Amino acid sequence: MLTKFLRPFVPNGVATSLIAYRPLSISNRFFQNANSKSTSVDKSSKTDEKSLVGQENKKEKALRVEDSLKDLSSIKWRTEHNGKRLWPHDQWPERDLVNFPPYKLREAPNAVRWYFVPESWFKFFYDKTGVTGPYMFFYGLIIYGFSKEYIVLWYDFTEYLILAAAVITVVKKVGPSVGDIFRGWHQEEVDRYTSVVNNSKAMAGKMLHGYEESLSRAKNVGQLADARKDIINMALETAYRDRMRQMYEAVKRRLDYQVALQNARKDFERTNMINWITTEVKKAITAKQEQDTLQACLNQLRQIAQQSR
């Protein structure tokens, strides 16, 4: 309460003249109308002026969560900062990521020794006391307690010793398993939430794979039809050629028959004529003609012999 009244009006550290603001498209108009309609219509102009003035005052006030939740028109995209153009995805040029890195969930808790002493204490005292410093400190505390009788060695001390030993033994043996079991239950619960999205992604992927397969099958159906058409065309051509061959063979058979018939006729006529002529001639040759031809041949031979000599 005191700080609220003592708080000075500190600007954000940037002169407003250096920054160019660009309001959201129409949502701020909607919110302004919604706020003013419930009261009355006459105040609309007044609320516009008041809102401008109020926004300037709001810049100087301290940051409050309710301000951003109640009126989203207070959000404005900046278009320029220190002469550099700012884009909607790059609205935070002053963000210090070196000294104030973004939040990251830690993997494991801080290490401890003896289940309650943090390791940072051991590191802190290492330079002064070495490794055994904190151990000596706690042993010294216990011995101081015995010495000054802050820890009274009465008859129940045995129970406490045995209890400590038993607890430490049980925790050392059973602790990690119990921790794993609990973490497993927790991880199962978390998986029940996260598996929904992952399973729908996987199902979507499988369905897309099926769609792609059916599309490729649809494409290949054309090839199959073309193949079947080719087969049928080849069968048709085979039948056509076979029939052409049959036709050719039939015609050739008939023509060959006619040719063979004529040849046979001619052959018979020739042989018959030759045999008849030769037999008639041989019959007609008398003995005198035969002697004459012989003498003529001999004379020719004598002449040839005389010439060749």
Place this chain on the structure above:
Amino acid sequence: MTDAWYSKTNETIIPGNPDRIKAKWDPLQYLNLAQYLKVFNEYPRDFNPRVHGPYCPWRYYGKRDLSFGDVKLADVPAWIARRDKTPMGVYQGGIRTFWKFYRAYMDNKKPNLIWYTQIFVVASLFNFIFYAIPDRKHYKWAKYH
């Protein structure tokens, strides 16, 4: 204006009108105790989301200063003088301590019961020092040590 029990304007009966919705998921939200705790429900003065990003309650957003382990024994009074000793500063320091403890031992992927053990040990020490020792003073074996 006509938001009486017998007559309503159109804006009031539009579903999703946040001014009309009085129900909340959580009873604590419904009670809206934040309006009474506004003094404690503010960000620190030095927090600027444009520079620091989302708010981390375990961080100190003021001027960087030495931690208690690094300060020399001679400078301890000066260091204490620099600290914010107002009630609000003390309260914020306590909140930061709690969040540091939470982040060290509970806000991770493999939590264990060391935090419970530490609280148990501290509570046991407190009980031992302030209640058990006085109770056992009658059972001491010697009067002077």
